[in-house]
Amino acid sequence: MSEGLIQVEGLSKHYPPDVKAVDDISFTIQPRQIFSMLGPNGAGKTTTVEILEGLRTPTSGTATIFGVDVTKDYSTLRDRVGILPQSFEPFDNLKPTEAVQYWAGLYDIKMTKSQANFLLERVDLTERKSVLSRNLSGGEKRKLGIALSLINEPELLFLDEPTTGLDPKARRDLWRLIEEIRKKGTTVFLTTHYLEEAEKLADDVAIMHKGKIVARGSPHDLIARYGKMTVIVLSGAGSEALREIRRRGIEATEENGDVLVPVKDPTEMRAIFQKISGIELQAKDIYTRRQTLEDVFLNLVGAKMDEGDLKP
Amino acid sequence: MSRILADIMGFGRQYLRSKVGAFFTFGFPILLIVLFGLIFSPSGTQKVSLPVQNLDGSSFSVAYLNELNNTTLVNIRMIPADANITNYINDNSLSLALQIPVNFGSKIVDGLGSNYSGPVLVTIYGDKSQSTFGTAVAAVQAASVSFNYKLSQTLPLVAPGVQGLKEGYQFLDYFLPGVVGITVMTNALFSMSAICAEYRQRGFFKLLATTKLRKYEWLISKFVFFSIILILSLLTTFAVASAVFDTHSTITLLSLVMIPAGAFLFVSLGMLLGVAIKDPESGNAVANAISFPMMFLSGTFFPLDAMPDFLQVVARAMPLTYFNNGLRDTMVYGNTGGSLINLLVVVVIGVIFFLLASRLMSWKER
């Protein structure tokens, strides 16, 4: 196994009496990627992240960042790591420019007003830089949070559910911002319970459930591995079509009058279409249904991902 | 050092922008001083109660007292003739008394004859710092002029003499250091316990924990900030009090040292509460529960000596008592030694609280 930027071995965090918030997980994260930890509420994402940020002590196991043991020497990492905590809210009575300058001071960084404004420009807050933070919208507050997390120009950035509770527009804005941050070479550790978000942003996904990592890989890999392959749908074709198709040795099922033809291997797609096209069909419509991470999750966990949970 | 400065600036700006914070630092003490000052100031139109000891048995002294009564400025109360006047004044905590001497009648008889040897003196015992003193002197002067005129037209037969009593203090003198005391206490205590609860709830502590700012630096920054604004608060409260009322307290160097010591004590205590408190509402409740009894039992509004014994024992256990006493010693009584001892107590309790707070407070989660 190659040395990763983050290396976690047998990590557990138990809370009395018997909550296994994190249950013996191991993983490695490669640099310059967006790594997404995907999981429903209570999966153990924040617990994992906060152990890595030196904010909680694990019950057992080890975790290193840049080869540094986070439980012992996290302080040596402060210059290299940026953090946006879950449901971050900035200080009410500071304007974004002031908040950035204040925060820079806490990192021993002397930041002029124009440098602070430059950072705010990067997160697209220029127009709101002189508004008291308490009057910012939810999305603007998160952007300010990301600006603060970028103050020390970190090599590794933790974003704990950065888009939870935001409207779709604000969410897409943040996605763009996160992609830009990655482009600059920063490694991003992103937790989310939005499948769409992981699918869109992540190079590497770990699906977490009840303290365990239940699947790991790129969104594409995961779909290929755990998703029930692509399905060709012959809408309204009926049972006669089903018989015809089966007679030609093609596996198929019927569901509400639709005929479903699963495609196990994408390379077979062409051949199957060719066979089907020879049949006289009375289908209203023919289309393929691709699987998403949502299906992966459903298949793995046997439950739908708990969406919503809009924290104020 | 630069981090502490950055935190003072960043935190201070927020604090002063929150109107509640600014009110409690500057508005609140001024409001208290003006309100209590007005409530307890003697109003000028009231008659002054004047205890009189008449050592003279003649009808002249009775006539003189009549004149005094006619001024309508005083209510005359008699002191027994066999009492020792200075003891009587002390025993009864009088700030005013008038004595008519033994030879009052005979001196007047002499004067009206041809043996005039100067006026006979009636002695006003009084505390010159009290507003009642001036009224009494005016009344005695008026009575004497009128008495002299009626009897001789020309000769000053009777004249007032003044015997100063040890100057006492007005309620306001006593109260001003008390107001400063509770201002320091409430600001530091309420702000710190609320800040700790809020920072924990909103994850600011975790955020701070990821910066280079150390916990002790954050604590020091709060202490420095509150010391500065509370010294400013002391100066403004004092300025308003002396502009509006006649006070005898002064701002001494030692009182300016007491403020940071008190800020240190109560900032540390607030943080100690903040360790246990999980949300801002209960933070407020606990801070109230601690500060309210302290406000009343630490000699803010009235002296400890006036309280029942068991309450005095309780008062000795209150840190605010030492802070109030220390301020009062230096600002009002000019008692530097006493003030230094109280300062020492405040600092020692402060150090204990500070050490406990910085050990027990955790920015992280277990």
Ligand SMILES: Nc1ncnc2c1ncn2[C@@H]1O[C@H](COP(=O)(O)OP(=O)(O)OP(=O)(O)O)[C@@H](O)[C@H]1O
């Ligand atoms: N301090 C704590 N004491 C007790 N239990 C805790 C504590 N912190 C977390 N837990 C429990 O650990 C589990 C994992 O919590 P965690 O916050 O890590 O989940 P999460 O994946 O971040 O969820 P969310 O999406 O809601 O943020 C939950 O069951 C939670 O109740």
Ligand SMILES: [Mg+2]
């Ligand atoms: Mg979480």
